Amino acid sequence: MVNKLTAIAKCYMKQQVPYLLSLKGFNPSLCDEEILMIRVANLANFKKLVLSSLIIFLFACAPGSSLTYFHDPQMDFAAVRSVAVMPFENLTRDSQAGERVRTVFASSLLSTGAVYVIPAGEVSRGITRAGILNPANPSMEEIEKFAGIIKVDALITGGLTEYGQVRSGNATANVVSMNVRMIEIQSRRTVWTASATRGGISIWDRLFGGGGEPMNDVIMEAVNDVLDKLFM
Amino acid sequence: MFSINFSCKPFNLLFALLVCLFSGCSATNNQTIRATDDYPAPEKKLLVAVLPLNNLSSSPAPVGEIRQLLMSSFKQQGLGILPDETLERFIIKHRVRYVGGLDEMLAGNLKYETGADAVLITSVDLYKENPPPKVALTCRLVSTGKNPEILWMDGVGLAGDDSIGILELSLIEDPRELLNNAVRYLSTSLAAYLSGKGYLPVSRRKIIKFWPKVFYRSPVFEPGWKYTVAVVPFFNLSENRFAGEIIPLHFVNQLLRSENFAVIEPGIIRHLLLQMRITLDNGISLAGSRALFSRLDADLILTGKVFDYQDFEGSSGRAKVVFSALMIGRRGREVVWAGVSQNEGDYGVFFFDWGKINTAHVMASEMVQSALETLVE
Numbered sequence: 001m002v003n004k005l006t007a008i009a010k011c012y013m014k015q016q017v018p019y020l021l022s023l024k025g026f027n028p029s030l031c032d033e034e035i036l037m038i039r040v041a042n043l044a045n046f047k048k049l050v051l052s053s054l055i056i057f058l059f060a061c062a063p064g065s066s067l068t069y070f071h072d073p074q075m076d077f078a079a080v081r082s083v084a085v086m087p088f089e090n091l092t093r094d095s096q097a098g099e100r101v102r103t104v105f106a107s108s109l110l111s112t113g114a115v116y117v118i119p120a121g122e123v124s125r126g127i128t129r130a131g132i133l134n135p136a137n138p139s140m141e142e143i144e145k146f147a148g149i150i151k152v153d154a155l156i157t158g159g160l161t162e163y164g165q166v167r168s169g170n171a172t173a174n175v176v177s178m179n180v181r182m183i184e185i186q187s188r189r190t191v192w193t194a195s196a197t198r199g200g201i202s203i204w205d206r207l208f209g210g211g212g213e214p215m216n217d218v219i220m221e222a223v224n225d226v227l228d229k230l231f232m
Numbered sequence: 233m234f235s236i237n238f239s240c241k242p243f244n245l246l247f248a249l250l251v252c253l254f255s256g257c258s259a260t261n262n263q264t265i266r267a268t269d270d271y272p273a274p275e276k277k278l279l280v281a282v283l284p285l286n287n288l289s290s291s292p293a294p295v296g297e298i299r300q301l302l303m304s305s306f307k308q309q310g311l312g313i314l315p316d317e318t319l320e321r322f323i324i325k326h327r328v329r330y331v332g333g334l335d336e337m338l339a340g341n342l343k344y345e346t347g348a349d350a351v352l353i354t355s356v357d358l359y360k361e362n363p364p365p366k367v368a369l370t371c372r373l374v375s376t377g378k379n380p381e382i383l384w385m386d387g388v389g390l391a392g393d394d395s396i397g398i399l400e401l402s403l404i405e406d407p408r409e410l411l412n413n414a415v416r417y418l419s420t421s422l423a424a425y426l427s428g429k430g431y432l433p434v435s436r437r438k439i440i441k442f443w444p445k446v447f448y449r450s451p452v453f454e455p456g457w458k459y460t461v462a463v464v465p466f467f468n469l470s471e472n473r474f475a476g477e478i479i480p481l482h483f484v485n486q487l488l489r490s491e492n493f494a495v496i497e498p499g500i501i502r503h504l505l506l507q508m509r510i511t512l513d514n515g516i517s518l519a520g521s522r523a524l525f526s527r528l529d530a531d532l533i534l535t536g537k538v539f540d541y542q543d544f545e546g547s548s549g550r551a552k553v554v555f556s557a558l559m560i561g562r563r564g565r566e567v568v569w570a571g572v573s574q575n576e577g578d579y580g581v582f583f584f585d586w587g588k589i590n591t592a593h594v595m596a597s598e599m600v601q602s603a604l605e606t607l608v609e
Contacts, residue, residue, distance in 0.1 A: 121515030
């Protein structure tokens with residue numbers, strides 16, 4: 001054992017490759033050709049390590065994103081033909097944030113062509129006439145009243161938990177964190193939920209500065225993430 | 233024979249630098265102003281009433297001076313201008329408060345009481361005197377009589393540093409000079425239109441950045457058909473309190489240039505909305521659109537929301553425009569087109585401000601045009 005370790009130490013000094021320890025069953029009595037082969041193998045391992053480190057570094061440079069979702073397995077989503085996107089709950093400092101994200105979400109959902117999205121003006125009329133106090137979290141009775149006024153198959157409610165710039169040291173970047181849920185009108189069940197976070201400060205921003213991606217792009221990415229999970 | 237030897241590397245570098253400098257200093261404004269263009273005056277001299285200007289710039293603007301400039305410029309192009317005293321008497325008599333549009337009753341009265349053939353409605357969308365100055369004007373000519381129709385419409389947005397030239401020799405620091413350029417463009421455009429040559433050709437940047445970020449077109453919409461559109465004021469969520477009126481004007485302007493659309497005079501729509509007490513809470517409701525369709529001979533209603541419409545003072549800053557728009561069809565009361573457009577003046581600008589757009593007016597114009605291209609193409 002001591003001999004083996006001494007040989008490894010000598011070899012380490014010789015080759016200057018710190019990954020020699022990965023060699024199992026190293027025998028100091030190996031011939032020159034075998035040592036050469038081992039060195040070549042070590043070099044290949046080293047290259048692999050550098051490459052994988054680079055990939056990890058590049059991934060670390062990308063801004064943060066997270067996504068969680070729920071899909072009701074018993075729900076037939078093809079039966080949902082029209083939806084009403086309710087005003088989003090805005091838990092951020094920007095008073096317009098909820099409406100901005102809601103508009104992008106509604107337009108993106110409509111542009112998929114899979115469902116028909118009721119115009120926002122009509123949704124507002126339904127909310128007023130049904131007397132919904134908190135459109136972001138309507139009660140069962142309120143949903144029933146709303147469905148009596150606006151003929152839709154499902155309601156989409158949502159919330160915005162983060163919207164704006166985040167700062168860390170000298171680096172700043174935009175971030176959006178949103179969640180949405182679909183309530184089927186007939187069964188009053190939540191059949192789909194999804195939440196996504198996009199933007200934030202990447203290692204790239206920390207190292208080289210820059211203000212991150214424009215807010216509008218971050219919104220689009222978050223909305224696309226959420227919609228991807230609806231049509232998966 | 234004259235030849236240039238490009239083999240010399242320092243010369244190559246110098247040449248490339250010069251090319252960069254020239255291209256960097258090239259005009260960034262989309263309106264090509266050709267002051268020397270001379271168009272023949274229309275056969276019958278139109279008598280035009282130039283309404284007082286509608287100031288949508290959110291800042292004080294010399295509206296009286298701009299009006300005088302427009303009047304003298306249009307006179308030079310061969311238009312007859314209704315005397316100020318006659319117009320003033322009419323305005324006082326009919327208690328005209330709103331000068332951003334013309335409803336049917338007012339158009340009829342104007343025709344029969346003053347004899348004016350058309351009304352020129354002008355809005356000052358932007359006016360900033362701090363150097364470099366910025367000006368944006370939108371003009372439209374509306375016929376008088378029982379059925380007022382938009383005969384011509386155009387807009388211009390200029391900034392003093394749109395084309396600064398070498399060593400900033402072309403930088404315009406005098407707001408009056410910029411104003412004169414804007415008025416000259418509008419009068420040339422009107423003269424060209426009235427002489428039967430149509431709208432002035434505008435050099436456009438067909439850049440992908442102006443395209444709507446998201447859009448939807450219903451399969452029931454037939455791009456080849458001719459539609460009559462009613463453009464309803466947009467729901468304004470921006471800091472610019474007139475953005476809800478400015479963006480619809482861009483839509484009206486661009487829709488008129490398309491052969492597929494006829495546009496109803498916005499003054500008529502405004503009058504109807506007030507008369508029928510239709511509120512635009514977050515956009516028009518289907519009940520509201522039904523009521524409008526019942527009174528208007530329109531196939532489509534265009535509405536939307538404006539989230540950002542901001543200009544900047546001075547030379548550093550960026551213009552920003554974000555809006556969403558949707559069209560509701562008469563048949564089925566369904567959304568036939570919807571889109572979200574968002575842009576900033578320095579998107580895709582990396583070197584020497586090359587390609588930077590200095591006014592929200594120019595940017596909105598490009599964005600609206602690109603949005604409408606997704607509708608008809």
